[in-house]
Amino acid sequence: MHKGLFITLEGVEGAGKTTQAKMLAEWLSALGLDVLATREPGAGQIGGQIRQVLLNPENTELAPMTEALLLAADRAQHVAETLRPALAQGKIVVCDRYADSFFAYQGYGRGLDMARLIALNDAAAGGLAPDITLLLELPPELGLARAQKRGASDRMEQERLDFHRRLSDGYLALAQAEPQRIKRIDAAQEAAQVQAAMRAALAPLLRERGLVEDAVR
Numbered sequence: 001m002h003k004g005l006f007i008t009l010e011g012v013e014g015a016g017k018t019t020q021a022k023m024l025a026e027w028l029s030a031l032g033l034d035v036l037a038t039r040e041p042g043a044g045q046i047g048g049q050i051r052q053v054l055l056n057p058e059n060t061e062l063a064p065m066t067e068a069l070l071l072a073a074d075r076a077q078h079v080a081e082t083l084r085p086a087l088a089q090g091k092i093v094v095c096d097r098y099a100d101s102f103f104a105y106q107g108y109g110r111g112l113d114m115a116r117l118i119a120l121n122d123a124a125a126g127g128l129a130p131d132i133t134l135l136l137e138l139p140p141e142l143g144l145a146r147a148q149k150r151g152a153s154d155r156m157e158q159e160r161l162d163f164h165r166r167l168s169d170g171y172l173a174l175a176q177a178e179p180q181r182i183k184r185i186d187a188a189q190e191a192a193q194v195q196a197a198m199r200a201a202l203a204p205l206l207r208e209r210g211l212v213e214d215a216v217r
């Protein structure tokens, strides 16, 4: 058990994780907490190099298991270099995507064997699991439309809609299997409302850990 608090954000592309992670980290900092905002894949210098291979649109031949192994390598580095040290120091870590992305994308999306993915993730994360996960739920069509508005799409955004539907179903199955940890948030609302729902979902845990008092409803 670590001293800090490990919060992850999950969801389909364009669900608003990046936007919401930033707002959440700012709010937690304003409450006087020591916050580290990070993401997968691609945190740190080594992670950044792995991310380039993963998202390069020219890498059309990347096999699903190669993709999974690269993501696991990225996670192993992130856990060792960033997550464990920060949590040992008592930081509040806000991480944009983590292991649930692995099970949703590589498992439900790509169809890789779930038992193998669990073993790979265990090897990479060494048992480090989030204390709470905020799942931003958005119909995949809406998420893709939002992501496409930003311009050129990367290798994974070029996947077809049925792929995104499968992983959306996957996220739902993960949330239903672990309702204590995974809190479902309606991400089709205005950004401020999404943020309010996330804070409300997080507040009981912050109070339980003695991190905040009445400042959080």
Ligand code: Z5A
Residues within 6 Å of the ligand: 011, 012, 013, 014, 015, 016, 017, 018, 019, 020, 040, 041, 071, 097, 098, 099, 100, 101, 102, 103, 105, 106, 146, 147, 149, 150, 154, 156, 157, 187, 188, 189, 190, 191, 192, 194
């Ligand atoms: N991946 C994997 O397969 N397996 C794994 O184990 C892990 C990851 C860890 C990372 O890509 C890719 O890696 C990802 C899964 C895979 N697949 N793809 N692609 P990434 O980090 O580059 O992308 P992402 O995580 O999918 O994030 P994103 O596409 O950038 O979306 P987002 O962070 O959820 O959303 P956003 O950037 O905050 O918002 C998207 C747009 O919508 C933007 O223009 C916003 O201004 C707008 N927006 C945000 N909120 C709202 C609301 N509430 N209303 C309207 N518009 C909004």
